[in-house]
Amino acid sequence: MKKVKVRFAPSPTGPLHLGGVRTALYNYLFAKRYQGDFILRIEDTDQERFVPGAEGYILKALQWCGIEPDEGPSYGGNYGPYRQSERKEIYKSHIEQLLKTGHAYHAFDTPEVLETLREAAHLQGQVFTYNARIREQLDNALNLHSEEVAERLARGLPHVIRFKTPISQPLKLHDEIRGQISVDTRTLDDKILVKSDGMPTYHLANVIDDHLMRISHVIRGEEWLPAMPIHLLLYRAFGWETPQFAHLPLILKPEGKGKLSKRDGDRLDFPVLPLRWKDPHSGAISQGYRDAGYFSEAFINMIALLGWNPGGEQELFSLESLIKKFSLEKVNKSGAHFSKEKAQWFNQQYLQQKPLEELTSLFSQELKKHKIYAENHYVQRVVEAIRDRAHFIHEIWDQSIYFFIPPDSYEEKAVKKAWRPDTASYLDQLKDLLQATENFTANHLRENIQVFVKARQLSFGRLMQPLRLALVGALYGADVFFIMEMLGRQESTQRLTRLCKVLSTSKH
RNA sequence: GGCCCAUUCGUCUAUUGGUUAGGACAUCAGAUUUUCAUUCUGAAAAGAGGGGUUCGAUUCCCCUAUGGGCUACCA
Numbered sequence: 001m002k003k004v005k006v007r008f009a010p011s012p013t014g015p016l017h018l019g020g021v022r023t024a025l026y027n028y029l030f031a032k033r034y035q036g037d038f039i040l041r042i043e044d045t046d047q048e049r050f051v052p053g054a055e056g057y058i059l060k061a062l063q064w065c066g067i068e069p070d071e072g073p074s075y076g077g078n079y080g081p082y083r084q085s086e087r088k089e090i091y092k093s094h095i096e097q098l099l100k101t102g103h104a105y106h107a108f109d110t111p112e113v114l115e116t117l118r119e120a121a122h123l124q125g126q127v128f129t130y131n132a133r134i135r136e137q138l139d140n141a142l143n144l145h146s147e148e149v150a151e152r153l154a155r156g157l158p159h160v161i162r163f164k165t166p167i168s169q170p171l172k173l174h175d176e177i178r179g180q181i182s183v184d185t186r187t188l189d190d191k192i193l194v195k196s197d198g199m200p201t202y203h204l205a206n207v208i209d210d211h212l213m214r215i216s217h218v219i220r221g222e223e224w225l226p227a228m229p230i231h232l233l234l235y236r237a238f239g240w241e242t243p244q245f246a247h248l249p250l251i252l253k254p255e256g257k258g259k260l261s262k263r264d265g266d267r268l269d270f271p272v273l274p275l276r277w278k279d280p281h282s283g284a285i286s287q288g289y290r291d292a293g294y295f296s297e298a299f300i301n302m303i304a305l306l307g308w309n310p311g312g313e314q315e316l317f318s319l320e321s322l323i324k325k326f327s328l329e330k331v332n333k334s335g336a337h338f339s340k341e342k343a344q345w346f347n348q349q350y351l352q353q354k355p356l357e358e359l360t361s362l363f364s365q366e367l368k369k370h371k372i373y374a375e376n377h378y379v380q381r382v383v384e385a386i387r388d389r390a391h392f393i394h395e396i397w398d399q400s401i402y403f404f405i406p407p408d409s410y411e412e413k414a415v416k417k418a419w420r421p422d423t424a425s426y427l428d429q430l431k432d433l434l435q436a437t438e439n440f441t442a443n444h445l446r447e448n449i450q451v452f453v454k455a456r457q458l459s460f461g462r463l464m465q466p467l468r469l470a471l472v473g474a475l476y477g478a479d480v481f482f483i484m485e486m487l488g489r490q491e492s493t494q495r496l497t498r499l500c501k502v503l504s505t506s507k508h
Numbered sequence: 509g510g511c512c513c514a515u516u517c518g519u520c521u522a523u524u525g526g527u528u529a530g531g532a533c534a535u536c537a538g539a540u541u542u543u544c545a546u547u548c549u550g551a552a553a554a555g556a557g558g559g560g561u562u563c564g565a566u567u568c569c570c571c572u573a574u575g576g577g578c579u580a581c582c583a
Contacts, residue, residue, distance in 0.1 A: 011583050046582055109582065118580095127510060127579070160581055178513070187511050195581040202583050225510060226578040248516080250576070257575075306534095309521055313531045332521080334514045335576065342520065342533045389545040399545080414543085464542040476544035 008062075009206070012054035015277040015286070018059045018260060018338065019221060020252045022303045026248060027219045029166045029304070029326035036216070040072030040207060042083045045199045050282055052422035061274040064296050066319055070421040071213075079213040091200040094208050094238070095161055095193060103237035104193055106149055107140035107195040108159045129189040132167045161194040163203075163237075164228065173228050174193070176217070176246035178330045181230050181369045183336025184395050189231050192500055199243040203227060207234040210243060219246045219328070222335075229235045229307075236334060246328050249307050260338055262286055274299065293392035294343070298350040302343050306336045348391040359383050362393050370397065370406045381486065385478045406495055407473025414475040414502065424500045426456070426463060427470070431496055442481035449481075470499035 008024040031038040066197035070076025121128035141149045168186040193204040225247045235242040250259045265272035275288035288297045301317055310325040360380040381405045390396045438449050471483050484492045
């Protein structure tokens with residue numbers, strides 16, 4: 001069997017989004033599954049849409065995901081250059097070949113003429129297509145004497161080069177995911193191969209590069225399915241062997257219609273990009289998965305399962321196990337709606353799996369952001385107590401602030417629920433108890449407080465709620481006795497004093 | 509409009525002619541809990557519609573409907 005070689009070929013017209021990352025991932029998984037190569041090629045033939053920084057972003061995003069190209073710009077390889085803008089000479093010689101063999105022709109129709117033809121057709125409820133039916137009435141080399149063509153070319157008249165589509169020929173295409181697809185060449189148009197600026201279009205450059213780079217499988221988004229016939233025809237025109245094709249289903253908006261876009265993320269508040277991106281023109285910032293606190297393993301796991309499933313009930317897969325199990329046959333045919341909740345769930349799963357030491361170190365970094373510097377052992381105990389309730393590292397902070405900073409206000413709803421006129425006096429007595437408790441540990445505190453409650457015939461909750469309010473500032477958080485042990489006698493007592501002071505003087 | 513592709517719980521999906529159509533997320537209920545969360549248990553929830561083929565169709569074929577992609581000198 002031929003060596004497996006696949007490519008991911010984004011154009012640097014902006015940041016990579018979810019769908020792009022998934023295409024890259026599937027290519028990578030497929031390559032590694034069969035001990036093949038994964039190459040990165042930058043398709044920058046459209047100079048107008050070029051966005052500075054986009055290529056660097058793509059590289060960094062792949063790196064974060066753990067998808068490492070075997071060949072590509074800045075990775076090297078024997079089939080470079082890997083930027084299409086640096087391969088102009090290659091395309092030039094190949095288009096000559098097509099011109100010579102009659103598979104392509106020069107066309108001089110201006111964009112304006114074409115536009116009016118399109119409008120005219122539209123008025124009649126039709127669509128103008130530059131195809132075999134009409135090409136002999138248009139301004140191209142098919143209808144001009146060769147001297148005339150040569151003369152125009154010599155004069156430097158703007159022109160494009162089009163593919164001469166076979167007139168009517170049924171085509172059977174094979175897609176690895178969809179099976180057989182039938183089209184007739186009569187429904188195709190004469191695609192532009194070389195633009196008037198001399199640059200090749202996607203179709204030409206793509207086919208030439210895939211062949212020259214020995215690509216065995218073209219795995220790309222479904223939006224390319226309609227272009228498959230023209231690509232196949234190009235391979236034939238060159239006399240080349242065709243690679244296998246696989247068209248991936250699209251990733252759709254969480255609800256409603258259409259494919260997922262960057263704007264959905266802003267609207268529904270979830271990242272669509274792997275990394276944060278600042279638009280160089282507008283300055284607008286789009287958030288990324290990494291910056292939103294996602295682990296790259298969770299992110300990869302989540303997108304891998306959006307359109308592919310190995311068939312069992314397992315949902316958690318490392319990159320290595322994805323490689324072992326990946327196959328194109330198991331890729332779904334229909335588009336998948338993205339789900340923010342499921343994404344968060346994946347992250348939670350990975351967070352829970354991580355060893356305590358790693359989480360502690362991650363959380364220490366989070367603490368630094370809040371200018372908190374605490375002893376490692378203390379931080380570790382906090383993480384241990386809080387980790388269960390977090391989807392993200394930053395949620396551990398949300399749930400544990402009170403371990404590091406005393407409450408500076410008391411949540412109104414909580415006060416209403418916990419505070420009674422006689423509460424202050426109980427808390428006062430409780431302070432004495434705290435002073436009297438010799439061993440200031442959760443267990444001792446629990447025992448002593450239980451006795452305290454019983455002696456006064458109080459309900460447990462009547463005392464615990466204000467206690468919690470004093471320590472946390474609201475009615476959430478870890479076990480109250482654990483919190484006191486962690487804070488220590490002095491800090492715990494101070495917090496009690498403060499609550500009494502604040503609430504006794506107010507109207508509660 | 510034309511061409512192509514798709515269609516299983518709300519969502520991601522399993523089941524490639526014979527299943528009580530399975531799992532996960534989300535939802536709801538119960539348990540645990542001093543509170544919030546976690547956790548546990550349970551519930552509700554699906555083969556777009558119509559024709560065939562077959563002893564038997566979610567599974568194969570056709571039609572319709574719906575959804576999606578493409579229809580640029582963008583990729």
